[in-house]
Amino acid sequence: MERRLVLIADDDVDALKLVGLMLERQGYAVAVASSGQQAIQKALEMQPALIVLDVMMPDMDGYEVVTKLRNHPATESIPILMFTARAAVNDRVAGLQAGADDYLTKPVRPKEFAARVETLLERQAPPRDEQKRGRVIGFLGAKGGTGTSTLVINTAVELMHMHPEASAALVELQDGAAVLAYHMGLDTPTNAAPGLPTLLSKPLSYLTADRVRQAMVRHASGLRVLLASPEPAGTGIPCSRGHVRSILKYLRAESDYVLLDLPPRLDEPQREAVALCDRVILAVEPNRAGVALTETMTAALERLGIMRQKIRATLIHRAPASGTVSLSMIEQMIRLEMIAAIPPVPDLAYASLQNGRSMVEMQPQSLIAQQIRRVVQDIVED
Numbered sequence: 001m002e003r004r005l006v007l008i009a010d011d012d013v014d015a016l017k018l019v020g021l022m023l024e025r026q027g028y029a030v031a032v033a034s035s036g037q038q039a040i041q042k043a044l045e046m047q048p049a050l051i052v053l054d055v056m057m058p059d060m061d062g063y064e065v066v067t068k069l070r071n072h073p074a075t076e077s078i079p080i081l082m083f084t085a086r087a088a089v090n091d092r093v094a095g096l097q098a099g100a101d102d103y104l105t106k107p108v109r110p111k112e113f114a115a116r117v118e119t120l121l122e123r124q125a126p127p128r129d130e131q132k133r134g135r136v137i138g139f140l141g142a143k144g145g146t147g148t149s150t151l152v153i154n155t156a157v158e159l160m161h162m163h164p165e166a167s168a169a170l171v172e173l174q175d176g177a178a179v180l181a182y183h184m185g186l187d188t189p190t191n192a193a194p195g196l197p198t199l200l201s202k203p204l205s206y207l208t209a210d211r212v213r214q215a216m217v218r219h220a221s222g223l224r225v226l227l228a229s230p231e232p233a234g235t236g237i238p239c240s241r242g243h244v245r246s247i248l249k250y251l252r253a254e255s256d257y258v259l260l261d262l263p264p265r266l267d268e269p270q271r272e273a274v275a276l277c278d279r280v281i282l283a284v285e286p287n288r289a290g291v292a293l294t295e296t297m298t299a300a301l302e303r304l305g306i307m308r309q310k311i312r313a314t315l316i317h318r319a320p321a322s323g324t325v326s327l328s329m330i331e332q333m334i335r336l337e338m339i340a341a342i343p344p345v346p347d348l349a350y351a352s353l354q355n356g357r358s359m360v361e362m363q364p365q366s367l368i369a370q371q372i373r374r375v376v377q378d379i380v381e382d
Helices: 013-025 036-046 062-070 089-098 110-124 148-162 180-184 196-200 209-214 241-254 268-275 288-303 327-334 346-355 367-381
Strands: 005-009 029-033 050-053 080-084 102-105 135-141 168-172 224-226 257-261 279-284 311-316 337-342
Touching: 005 013, 005 036, 013 029, 013 110, 029 036, 036 050, 036 062, 050 062, 050 110, 062 080, 062 089, 080 089, 080 110, 089 102, 102 110, 135 148, 135 241, 135 268, 148 168, 148 180, 148 257, 148 279, 148 311, 148 367, 168 241, 180 346, 196 241, 209 241, 241 257, 241 268, 279 288, 279 367, 288 311, 288 327, 337 367
Parallel strands: 005 029, 005 050, 050 080, 080 102, 135 257, 135 279, 168 224, 168 257, 279 311, 311 337
Antiparallel strands: none
């Protein structure tokens, strides 16, 4: 049987020999690189099963190497273990944020090193239950305050009402300023009620289907929800591309639908998320600024390889119709299929937040509920 290849990148010859010997004793084939650039070239040429990477190298540091590997289609999914003498928490966080799957400090006992390597390689293999692949639907606004979270909450709850036989998960992919818990009457993430911060604080080797499941809470509708931190935006634990990829992999393997509440930006975690989406639904404010920003966001998604055919639009009216751009003009400008138009319901929205219940639960026969059903139908019937 062909041995799996591990690429080791370190400018310390003794370290290369030691790590190479440990890996060979485990039955792996070994290739070595003594610089960051050489590591990238060999990774592209050899497509190793795993990369063991030092931080401190002469031409570029390990963080830059990880970033370049993650940004190349040929190497973006290769597991990376950062193995370095730099043991500070900031160094570990920087490595994981760059996209490393795990971070291990020197010196290390051979058994621990072997266990980390085996864990990463096992994670690379598709889970047995991944034959069931649910659809991932991303909800995204071109700017903050559009009502994206309200849209995704009501869509998720109505999805469970219309299709109680389905399994669905709702993920609040935010680095703070999270609101789903308040809108849905759920406990905010703490040590007693874990959520997304619990998963982000751990190395990728920690993540399993069970641990992702344990970090979620159950809503009365049957929906499973992964809540983000209510701390101010930007102060929560940042999300890495690797964490996004792993969390969604496990969720879509056991859910019919995975709905994502995405912040109005396209940094690395969000780019990873939208790349994994089967559908992206843009929340559009029907005013000139909202329409212009939606055009810009759509163009940016297309540059990321998201085909326009995968993008839908939903109008979110937050003001009387007399102060908005006409629907026909909006459709001409953004050139997207419009699947629903959410009417302004400030009193119902206020009551929903105060009671911790979605608007479709409070008034299931309302006009807004009818429009939300159109969004659900687009998701289910595609």
